[in-house]
Amino acid sequence: NAGVTQTPKFRILKIGQSMTLQCAQDMNHNYMYWYRQDPGMGLKLIYYSVGAGITDKGEVPNGYNVSRSTTEYFPLRLELAAPSQTSVYFCASSYSKLTQETQYFGPGTRLLVL
Amino acid sequence: KQEVTQIPAALSVPEGENLVLNCSFTDSAIYNLQWFRQDPGKGLTSLLLIQSSQREQTSGRLNASLDKSSGRSTLYIAASQPGDSATYLCAVRGRDNTDKLIFGTGTRLQVFP
Numbered sequence: 537n538a539g540v541t542q543t544p545k546f547r548i549l550k551i552g553q554s555m556t557l558q559c560a561q562d563m564n565h566n567y568m569y570w571y572r573q574d575p576g577m578g579l580k581l582i583y584y585s586v587g588a589g590i591t592d593k594g595e596v597p598n599g600y601n602v603s604r605s606t607t608e609y610f611p612l613r614l615e616l617a618a619p620s621q622t623s624v625y626f627c628a629s630s631y632s633k634l635t636q637e638t639q640y641f642g643p644g645t646r647l648l649v650l
Numbered sequence: 651k652q653e654v655t656q657i658p659a660a661l662s663v664p665e666g667e668n669l670v671l672n673c674s675f676t677d678s679a680i681y682n683l684q685w686f687r688q689d690p691g692k693g694l695t696s697l698l699l700i701q702s703s704q705r706e707q708t709s710g711r712l713n714a715s716l717d718k719s720s721g722r723s724t725l726y727i728a729a730s731q732p733g734d735s736a737t738y739l740c741a742v743r744g745r746d747n748t749d750k751l752i753f754g755t756g757t758r759l760q761v762f763p
Contacts, residue, residue: 540693577652578739578753579694594750609704626693638684639751641693 537562542594542627548648549617557612557645559627567630568610572623617649652677656754671725671757673740678718681743685714685725688737730761
């Protein structure tokens with residue numbers, strides 16, 4: 537299993553540009569998450585999904601959109617990039633909300649908005 | 651609102667030392683608490699997961715304890731090695747329906763030879 541994969545690894549955007557961060561998992565996990573991590577800070581939840589066709593907002597959803605058409609993929613869309621969105625973005629997945637389950641994280645996408 | 655704090659923010663120790671990383675949380679109504687390791691430029695790797703009903707978990711040289719009533723957890727690393735150098739994050743899972751994790755800001759550990 538590849539686990540959780542993310543593309544691209546690094547991207548530079550100009551203010552106002554848009555882009556989609558890709559996330560895929562091959563573990564047949566129902567739950568998927570997007571976090572952002574600002575320098576020196578912990579991770580904050582942007583959006584999450586409990587299954588295909590179901591998404592919901594996390595702590596910091598403004599400026600982002602998500603979709604979950606299949607179990608495997610959970611892309612994150614930035615419509616109008618702003619400098620405040622400069623961060624490292626992590627995608628994660630878990631099988632269920634059973635308390636014994638951990639979340640599996642991808643390697644991250646580093647985004648710089650200039 | 652749940653808040654998670656980690657102290658110290660950074661720690662530099664010589665190889666071989668035993669060390670303790672601290673994590674505190676404001677709302678004791680949690681399902682569990684996890685400790686993660688993050689290497690530079692990499693994702694997070696789960697180290698230990700403690701259920702709310704448990705007091706501690708051990709894996710190799712790592713031991714994590716949980717005192718839910720006081721809102722505290724500690725990660726004990728025995729006989730530290732340079733390969734332990736990384737950022738350590740704790741995260742709590744609250745009692746809601748979403749499986750969301752609330753993260754602390756991390757402790758950046760450097761173990762020098």
